[in-house]
Amino acid sequence: MSAELRELMMPGARFRSRIGVVEDRTSALRIDDQPVRFGPGGIDEVVFHVRTNEGEAEGSVADIASSGELSRIALALKKVASVGREGTVLVFDELDAGVGADLGEMLARKLSSLAERFQIVCITHLPQVAAAARRHLVVAKTTEKSRTYVHVHDVSDRVRVEEIARMLGGKVGSQKRLALAEEMLHIQRGKTPHVRP
Numbered sequence: 001m002s003a004e005l006r007e008l009m010m011p012g013a014r015f016r017s018r019i020g021v022v023e024d025r026t027s028a029l030r031i032d033d034q035p036v037r038f039g040p041g042g043i044d045e046v047v048f049h050v051r052t053n054e055g056e057a058e059g060s061v062a063d064i065a066s067s068g069e070l071s072r073i074a075l076a077l078k079k080v081a082s083v084g085r086e087g088t089v090l091v092f093d094e095l096d097a098g099v100g101a102d103l104g105e106m107l108a109r110k111l112s113s114l115a116e117r118f119q120i121v122c123i124t125h126l127p128q129v130a131a132a133a134r135r136h137l138v139v140a141k142t143t144e145k146s147r148t149y150v151h152v153h154d155v156s157d158r159v160r161v162e163e164i165a166r167m168l169g170g171k172v173g174s175q176k177r178l179a180l181a182e183e184m185l186h187i188q189r190g191k192t193p194h195v196r197p
Helices: 002-007 067-081 101-114 127-132 157-168 175-191
Strands: 014-020 045-051 089-093 119-123 136-144 147-155
Touching: 002 014, 002 067, 045 067, 067 089, 067 101, 101 119, 101 127, 127 157, 127 175, 136 157, 147 157, 157 175
Parallel strands: 089 119
Antiparallel strands: 014 045, 136 147
16 A cells, blocks of 8 residues: 555555454453454454655544545555456546646556556546546536436547536636647547457
8 A cells, every 4th residue: 555655646655554443341242351342344443544744643544634645545445455356347436536636647547557457437527537538428417497417428529628628627618728638638549558348
């Protein structure tokens, strides 16, 4: 995990798993004469600890990590946990939450690398990540008669260029944003190997 986090632009990161038990004075189960909580998942309490920057304190992921760091930790965890399970589907829901645009290219590269062994479904707001996808679906919500409906449609060709231009900023793509969207897609087409349909 620490090596994966370093690759995700967290050079001073250290990751550890702490496994312990929780004391429960009402429990009949005892370990070393200590009453411990148990349930359907067993007795172990697993807490992920992280140091996100060199020289900073280590603590639980919940206490230490920012939203952008949480996104990168989630990506690293899914990659590490999926080793040996190639061909499965990995779902990333807004992996880019709290991540600046400067990390978009790095996330796109990591996801493309994973896509060589896994089917990736990624909900994203970063144009760099969207441009790296082999298939691009747009999700939109509408409200009709006080009800909300979700619509999903596949985009390709010119509509995809326009969607990535929109993601770059604004509802209507300027000529410069459209040109940048075309360039991003052109670059990604040259990089992404064809693994499976």
